[in-house]
Ligand SMILES: [Zn+2]
């Protein structure tokens with residue numbers, strides 16, 4: 001089968017003939033139908049996220065269950081599923097209280113090698129590896145979803161939408177009437193904007209440097225936009241919110257932007273860092289800036305509870321209250337991955353989506 005393999009050393013990703021093992025105990029083989037390109041895939045290639053190689057990339061996918069291993073009960077052959085990148089034990093105190101993203105016994109995704117390339121084992125990325133015609137995942141990573149959601153839309157629920165909407169509703173817990181600002185309007189930032197709409201935020205200020213993304217943010221529910229290439233976003237947000245936002249979200253992974261998102265908070269406000277800077281990065285800030293009950297929150301995977309949240313997001317989409325169609329800038333065949341990566345780096349994509357049955 002075809003899959004996108006990264007061999008390390010900054011070399012280009014190649015579409016190669018790859019074998020995937022049969023599902024073992026508690027595992028599920030999924031035929032991927034669609035997979036979104038997320039910035040974290042690029043971060044593996046540029047070294048920002050160190051990962052063992054060779055690795056089959058992609059982590060935002062949806063498809064159909066093709067086979068299940070012994071003991072699998074939550075899905076069966078033929079089910080439509082969205083892949084979850086979360087691995088958790090299900091038994092620790094965090095898991096038992098619905099905080100699986102804080103699991104203390106989670107297996108490392110860097111241990112799994114379900115693929116074979118040129119006779120050698122290849123690693124799985126983020127418990128998923130969606131840039132492949134087939135993958136084998138743990139049962140807990142194959143989340144059944146309403147089959148009326150088209151696969152290219154469903155795929156986005158598995159990372160970008162979960163991460164962005166979840167940061168707002170699960171992590172920051174934005175309340176009705178609050179003011180918020182979102183820095184960076186890729187697939188995740190735009191999903192933060194939509195999370196604000198779902199939460200009932202009174203003002204949603206969207207910040208980016210690309211005019212098309214600002215326009216799209218407005219269509220998705222931003223009440224105000226700031227072009228940071230022209231205007232100072234901190235001053236603009238303070239002006240719009242009477243002295244600073246209740247909530248800010250950084251969805252770029254840029255240290256200077258994280259600083260701006262901190263400076264744009266009002267008293268009692270909370271910054272949620274959603275973007276992922278290069279591993280090991282550090283940031284200096286004036287400690288006293290937090291004095292008025294301000295907070296900085298980390299956020300992993302939208303603080304997801306995948307079985308509950310994926311179904312909920314699918315229902316919101318089917319009910320017309322969560323927009324996914326608008327997030328898809330372009331479809332690609334898997335062979336067009338180099339072009340899709342260029343488009344992503346150039347800021348041309350909210351989301352680019354690979355259709356696995358398409359041939360270039
Ligand atoms: Zn992602």
Ligand SMILES: [Zn+2]
Pocket residue numbers: 088089090091092093094095096102103104105106
């Ligand atoms: Zn656990």
